[in-house]
Amino acid sequence: MTDQKEMEAASHHVVSPKIYVIILLALILGTAATVWASFLELGPWNPVIALAIATGKAMLVVLFFMHVKYSSKLTKLTVFAGIFTLFTLIGMTLADYFSRAWGQW
Amino acid sequence: MSDSTAIVHGAHEADAHEEHPAYLRHHFENVEQQADAAGFAMWLFLLTEVMFFGGLFTAYLIYRNWYYPAFVAASHQLSVVWGTTNTAVLIFSSFTMAMGVWCAETRRRKGLILSLCLTFLLGLVFLGIKTIEYGEKIEKHHVPGFHYNLSSFLDPDNDAAAKAANDKPLPLDMARHTEVYFSLYFAMTGMHALHMIIGIAILGYMIFRARAGAYTTGHVTFVENFGLYWHFVDIVWIYLFALLYLISRHQ
16 A cells, blocks of 8 residues: 555655645735736736736646646646747737738727 | 565565556556546647637737727726635635645545535635626626617716726717627636536536545546646636736726
């Protein structure tokens, strides 16, 4: 029984509850920060800060709650490729719209 | 001497048999490879979901830039208090789900059932708050369609939410574009809520199975991959909260 558990621990990284609690607190703190920042008068920086904090929170969730930090290289590459493709598609779509008759609809 | 060797040899064979549990499918080399393959497949599915929500987010980005005053005024109709509460609820549910995965990995049956039940309840709380928010929109005729009402945007002084945000009256053509904001609001939060409903249904099934002792025998793939799905839904909400509720507070 002990041997079996040791074998699984070697092949499968178990993330400890301590890390989950720290991430939970960081996410709650991030939520408080983003709500607070939304009430400041920052002009064009308001959406930038809100999206930066949201991205920071999302990265914490992906890396720790979703175990990507402890996953195989294949998983890491898959996640990165997906996010890269998403931003490429958004970028190309925006480039297309910006370079046409913007706001003429 | 030779006898003891035979005994050690026999014990080793018994160990070797235990190393190949019943849940290991025959086309995989070992448990690790099987878990990796399942996790990889789950991520591929989640990436199709990312693309799907990505399309909605891009549409929101473009329309918000086109009809900026309408999107600002319309977003002032959302309650930051409800939005923040729901964000906290969903983050807590992600935490309880992560704890559920840990309980499954360390074979704690009671802990797993408790974690799954808490996640289930927090999911329902989220949907309950969403129902209250949708109810407010229905009451004010902010649901796109034949009964859509522009008065909050043409006459903001007679609308509590618009007045609190110091909104100026919009010209009629711009006020009509608030309907685009609410179309995207309902499309995005509605698709998100549908994912929550599907997740809660699967959680119910998992609680039922966990009570029978499933997932705590070393085979945690189902709980782990459901956890990935639940955290993904959480991430979508983190962005929805920022984009729909927060970024137009002060314009």
